[in-house]
Amino acid sequence: MNSEINQRFLARGSQKDKGLAVFTSGGDSQGMNAAVRACVRMAIYLGCKVYFIREGYQGMVDGGDCIQEANWASVSSIIHRGGTIIGSARCQDFRERQGRLKAANNLIQRGITNLVVIGGDGSLTGANLFRQEWSSLLDELVKNKTITTEQQEKFNVLHIVGLVGSIDNDFCGTDMTIGTDTALHRIIEAIDAISSTAYSHQRTFIMEVMGRHCGYLALVGGLACEADFIFIPEMPPKVDWPDRLCSQLAQERSAGQRLNIVIVAEGAMDREGHPITAEDVKKVIDERLKHDARITVLGHVQRGGNPSAFDRILACRMGAEATLALMEATKDSVPVVISLDGNQAVRVPLMECVERTQAVAKAMAEKRWADAVKLRGRSFERNLETYKMLTRLKPPKENFDADGKGIEGYRLAVMHIGAPACGMNAAVRSFVRNAIYRGDVVYGINDGVEGLIAGNVRELGWSDVSGWVGQGGAYLGTKRTLPEGKFKEIAARLKEFKIQGLLIIGGFESYHAAGQIADQRDNYPQFCIPIVVIPSTISNNVPGTEFSLGCDTGLNEITEICDRIRQSAQGTKRRVFVIETMGGYCGYLATLAGLAGGADAAYIYEEKFSIKDLQQDVYHMASKMAEGVSRGLILRNEKASENYTTDFIYRLYSEEGKGLFTCRMNILGHMQQGGSPTPFDRNMGTKMAAKCVDWLATQIKANIDANGVVNCKSPDTATLLGIVSRQYRFSPLVDLIAETNFE
Numbered sequence: 001m002n003s004e005i006n007q008r009f010l011a012r013g014s015q016k017d018k019g020l021a022v023f024t025s026g027g028d029s030q031g032m033n034a035a036v037r038a039c040v041r042m043a044i045y046l047g048c049k050v051y052f053i054r055e056g057y058q059g060m061v062d063g064g065d066c067i068q069e070a071n072w073a074s075v076s077s078i079i080h081r082g083g084t085i086i087g088s089a090r091c092q093d094f095r096e097r098q099g100r101l102k103a104a105n106n107l108i109q110r111g112i113t114n115l116v117v118i119g120g121d122g123s124l125t126g127a128n129l130f131r132q133e134w135s136s137l138l139d140e141l142v143k144n145k146t147i148t149t150e151q152q153e154k155f156n157v158l159h160i161v162g163l164v165g166s167i168d169n170d171f172c173g174t175d176m177t178i179g180t181d182t183a184l185h186r187i188i189e190a191i192d193a194i195s196s197t198a199y200s201h202q203r204t205f206i207m208e209v210m211g212r213h214c215g216y217l218a219l220v221g222g223l224a225c226e227a228d229f230i231f232i233p234e235m236p237p238k239v240d241w242p243d244r245l246c247s248q249l250a251q252e253r254s255a256g257q258r259l260n261i262v263i264v265a266e267g268a269m270d271r272e273g274h275p276i277t278a279e280d281v282k283k284v285i286d287e288r289l290k291h292d293a294r295i296t297v298l299g300h301v302q303r304g305g306n307p308s309a310f311d312r313i314l315a316c317r318m319g320a321e322a323t324l325a326l327m328e329a330t331k332d333s334v335p336v337v338i339s340l341d342g343n344q345a346v347r348v349p350l351m352e353c354v355e356r357t358q359a360v361a362k363a364m365a366e367k368r369w370a371d372a373v374k375l376r377g378r379s380f381e382r383n384l385e386t387y388k389m390l391t392r393l394k395p396p397k398e399n400f401d402a403d404g405k406g407i408e409g410y411r412l413a414v415m416h417i418g419a420p421a422c423g424m425n426a427a428v429r430s431f432v433r434n435a436i437y438r439g440d441v442v443y444g445i446n447d448g449v450e451g452l453i454a455g456n457v458r459e460l461g462w463s464d465v466s467g468w469v470g471q472g473g474a475y476l477g478t479k480r481t482l483p484e485g486k487f488k489e490i491a492a493r494l495k496e497f498k499i500q501g502l503l504i505i506g507g508f509e510s511y512h513a514a515g516q517i518a519d520q521r522d523n524y525p526q527f528c529i530p531i532v533v534i535p536s537t538i539s540n541n542v543p544g545t546e547f548s549l550g551c552d553t554g555l556n557e558i559t560e561i562c563d564r565i566r567q568s569a570q571g572t573k574r575r576v577f578v579i580e581t582m583g584g585y586c587g588y589l590a591t592l593a594g595l596a597g598g599a600d601a602a603y604i605y606e607e608k609f610s611i612k613d614l615q616q617d618v619y620h621m622a623s624k625m626a627e628g629v630s631r632g633l634i635l636r637n638e639k640a641s642e643n644y645t646t647d648f649i650y651r652l653y654s655e656e657g658k659g660l661f662t663c664r665m666n667i668l669g670h671m672q673q674g675g676s677p678t679p680f681d682r683n684m685g686t687k688m689a690a691k692c693v694d695w696l697a698t699q700i701k702a703n704i705d706a707n708g709v710v711n712c713k714s715p716d717t718a719t720l721l722g723i724v725s726r727q728y729r730f731s732p733l734v735d736l737i738a739e740t741n742f743e
């Protein structure tokens with residue numbers, strides 16, 4: 001679906017004659033508040049009159065106080081809150097024409113002809129129907145003299161734009177719905193916590209997760225928590241599932257695993273369409289394996305709590321885009337939903353998405369399982385394949401000869417260079433398992449370049465990497481030392497272990513190191529192997545990628561700390577916090593954390609600022625305080641400016657704010673690097689490493705001679721795997737290095 005709709009520039013205050021309302025409908029989801037805030041503020045910026053409709057369609061039907069005008073301050077301090085402050089509901093009245101007639105009248109009386117609906121597929125279908133019926137509803141209202149013909153003429157077109165708010169991620173046409181990432185956070189927090197008690201007692205836990213008709217949460221939760229078995233509605237297990245389940249769990253126990261995790265999606269079923277419940281699974285395990293099995297139903301916990309940084313940012317971008325789309329709509333434009341395609345917010349026709357979503361349900365009802373998976377989208381399909389591969393107990397026989405040696409069987413190595421970042425362990429686990437699956441031998445190099453020179457290298461087996469996905473830091477060990485001046489020793493070790501392909505996972509130093517090694521290929525034949533870098537640093541400052549592994553975790557850490565810092569000022573009169581983030585010369589963390597935390601300003605190196613800008617921001621802050629805002633948040637990247645330091649900014653705000661607000665400063669430091677990897681980082685690490693195994697094998701195959709000597713010389717055999725313009729891309733290091741300022 002690539003039906004992007006062209007956008008045009010809209011000036012501040014240019015939409016003065018327009019009325020816009022926003023409402024939330026269906027099951028709530030975390031991030032809805034951030035979306036409401038963004039819609040409202042963008043609309044105010046453009047000059048519209050903005051309304052909240054409380055309690056979803058019910059509020060629209062009931063009118064009265066349920067439809068209230070909103071202002072800048074009415075959406076202040078809500079971005080971090082779960083649920084929806086304007087209420088949500090399921091409404092029977094709106095399903096009837098009489099209800100919709102009342103709703104239309106309520107909107108017309110307030111001059112509202114632009115609606116942002118934030119909800120699931122049902123809410124969006126209802127909105128589309130309402131739009132189609134609009135002119136006949138107006139005819140009827142004129143006929144029964146509820147509205148005048150002038151009103152009918154003036155408000156003759158209803159524009160709607162949808163935002164998908166649902167934790168299930170069950171809506172086709174968008175990669176992620178608002179709330180899904182947060183629900184995954186809740187799921188992995190719960191499973192990580194359960195795993196420690198399960199380990200102590202050698203128990204099997206059956207976790208039921210939400211998703212009435214969609215297995216996304218179970219699937220991605222399973223990937224992120226190394227679940228041993230999952231049940232999802234799109235791909236029901238074969239009739240012999242009890243045998244398969246028990247043999248999988250039994251084999252894992254006999255290989256030394258002390259616990260098992262099984263995830264059952266709420267909507268799981270067998271191939272006949274009969275539900276498979278957590279109880280059914282427990283019964284099978286109790287009877288056949290005599291494990292000490294327990295059930296945990298996560299329930300509405302998954303829909304609760306503060307939204308993740310991802311959901312806040314997603315909702316902010318989508319909310320602002322929704323208002324813009326409404327302002328640009330003409331009487332002929334089709335209603336759209338704002339979707340996420342890769343890393344971009346795009347507009348796609350609403351009904352196309354609804355129809356595709358309904359097609360998945362139809363495919364499942366008709367037992368066309370493969371179609372159902374395909375219709376869910378490429379990312380769902382890929383997640384499912386990765387999941388299956390990573391949870392196989394043994395690599396497939398066809399990849400090995402009679403002696404158990406891999407038929408293609410290359411010798412690969414993995415190491416880290418630079419600071420640790422969350423997601424590194426997930427990447428190593430996936431690399432090891434994907435390679436072993438193919439029949440390759442994998443070496444883990446401990447402690448970076450120094451470890452390699454010291455010969456601190458060991459072969460990694462399938463179970464050596466069990467339990468790594470959820471762990472922060474870097475189990476292999478990492479150091480910042482670069483290879484320069486040590487090429488001879490490095491080449492000797494690569495020769496000793498006969499390494500044919502190398503993966504380096506780390507930040508800027510990894511990229512720099514890989515470039516240095518590739519640059520010495522003419523001098524050291526051992527360096528003529530394919531080399532690939534997975535960028536992994538919270539700073540997100542590596543060229544060739546829009547995201548680095550670990551920066552989502554870093555961003556969430558900062559966002560949560562900002563929430564707590566701001567909360568500390570509750571009850572304190574007017575206070576401004578100045579917070580310093582990490583990021584080197586890259587303003588990613590400060591800017592995105594600023595967006596997710598609803599900050600008033602973010603100072604970064606890339607955007608030069610002067611004392612005049614700082615002064616203006618202080619005055620702006622003072623005027624916001626005078627209008628009723630009580631807390632301010634200022635973020636500053638650690639290297640934003642040599643002289644306008646965090647301390648300087650803190651003192652400036654303190655001095656200029658005297659009598660108006662108090663000021664406090666916090667330097668966040670290393671807590672930003674740590675913690676438990678987020679679902680995003682766990683999955684990104686897993687997927688990127690799987691791609692690197694494929695890439696290395698392809699390069700080796702293309703450059704290997706009959707004696708097994710690999711001779712890679714061309715620039716495209718030393719690369720960095722990044723995410724660029726919505727896609728994974730291997731970029732030659734030389735191209736990136738040519739544009740990098742190493743100072």
Ligand SMILES: Nc1ncnc2c1ncn2[C@@H]1O[C@H](COP(=O)(O)OP(=O)(O)OP(=O)(O)O)[C@@H](O)[C@H]1O
Pocket residue numbers: 025026027028057089090091092094095096119120121122123124125126127129165166167
């Ligand atoms: N076909 C329809 N016609 C009119 N209104 C509808 C229709 N479908 C849904 N609605 C309205 O939207 C409301 C919410 O729909 P529904 O209960 O299906 O939730 P949803 O938006 O799909 O969210 P979720 O499934 O994520 O909870 C309904 O209560 C009803 O008021």
Ligand SMILES: O=P(O)(O)OC[C@H]1O[C@](O)(CO)[C@@H](O)[C@@H]1O
Pocket residue numbers: 027120166167168210211212266303
């Ligand atoms: O809150 P309710 O009405 O019980 O709905 C629960 C359902 O809502 C969802 O969270 C979202 O559709 C489903 O995963 C779940 O089955």
Ligand SMILES: [Mg+2]
Pocket residue numbers: 026120121122
């Ligand atoms: Mg729904």
